[in-house]
């Protein structure tokens with residue numbers, strides 16, 4: 001590896017504490033020095049800032065695992081074609097990233113830090129541009145799609161059916177990113193909620209997020225016939241095609257979309273595999289799409305379904321407790337493949353619990369949990385020590 005991950009990781013621990021400032025500075029620098037680039041980004045930049053942080057964090061977390069890093073960068077480079085990112089944009093982004101890191105590092109910035117980041121950025125930019133250049137010539141940068149139907153499935157949840165102008169390749173369990181001309185240049189990820197169909201249509205389950213421009217447009221305003229754009233399918237939380245182990249699938253809320261695609265695939269390809277679905281909702285009236293659950297039960301003789309919806313007074317904690325109790329009823333999950341899908345805290349919490357109940361950690365799959373910055377998260381052993389004891393910093397300036 002031509003750059004030093006330890007230097008980057010140490011510097012990242014410093015700048016992470018000023019994450020908001022880092023990205024604000026980065027974009028201000030980028031747009032000031034390259035006014036033409038502004039048009040590639042959405043009008044409202046607040047979400048975009050989180051995405052840059054998430055990508056940076058994902059990269060730093062994978063630094064010591066070159067294969068995972070390479071896979072991540074390949075997907076990122078291929079996916080960036082939909083933003084019309086061109087090779088000439090990369091040096092501009094690199095210069096602004098280094099400027100922002102330097103600005104936020106204070107005294108912690110040294111020639112060695114600058115060298116490590118510059119080398120790392122060169123490697124990652126090359127990996128992304130190579131990945132974009134290696135895409136087969138007939139693969140589009142995005143797929144034009146049309147909304148065929150919008151159905152209200154539960155309060156605040158819509159099921160969308162889309163048709164693409166050309167075939168859309170994906171594996172059940174993958175997700176896509178979607179953009180609508182109603183909210184230009186904003187892209188959001190949604191799991192594909194079905195296995196490939198003869199007519200090629202795709203189903204997405206969308207919950208309206210408070211303040212979410214795209215989710216509100218999709219759930220409340222879109223009408224059949226209107227255009228949408230889809231980025232390439234992403235994600236590797238798919239069924240292991242070689243596995244004959246029993247499968248536990250836990251889905252929370254609209255996380256059901258991904259799980260549904262996996263179970264459709266399972267019923268079609270390996271109905272001899274034992275499977276348990278734990279389908280969790282906030283309440284009874286949010287437990288939507290039960291007709292599909294019944295259809296899957298009729299297709300898959302070895303599928304068992306547990307529905308978990310709390311009573312009106314239980315609240316979210318009660319809902320979470322219900323899921324955990326249901327899983328704890330089986331004391332030993334060793335030998336099972338596990339798929340988890342739902343809100344960001346679901347997968348890490350349940351993966352930990354299931355590992356404690358015997359599940360093999362490397363047989364637990366879920367989509368990447370958004371690596372958003374958590375300033376409270378200690379990154380190093382000294383930070384863990386200091387956080388734990390709540391000892392105030394005495395040499396803050398020295399640390400940057």
Ligand SMILES: NC(=O)C1=CN([C@@H]2O[C@H](COP(=O)(O)OP(=O)(O)OC[C@H]3O[C@@H](n4cnc5c(N)ncnc54)[C@H](O)[C@@H]3O)[C@@H](O)[C@H]2O)C=CC1
Pocket residue numbers: 175190191207251252253254255256257258280281282283308316319320321323324340341342343344345346347349350366367
């Ligand atoms: N591939 C994936 O992982 C997908 C994830 N999603 C995400 O799923 C979420 C769905 O949101 P909502 O429908 O609002 O879900 P939600 O926040 O209402 O949760 C639904 C249910 O899941 C269970 N649950 C949630 N957190 C849990 C935990 N930590 N431990 C155990 N059980 C838990 C509870 O029963 C809860 O009522 C969104 O954040 C969306 O981004 C959506 C589609 C696919």
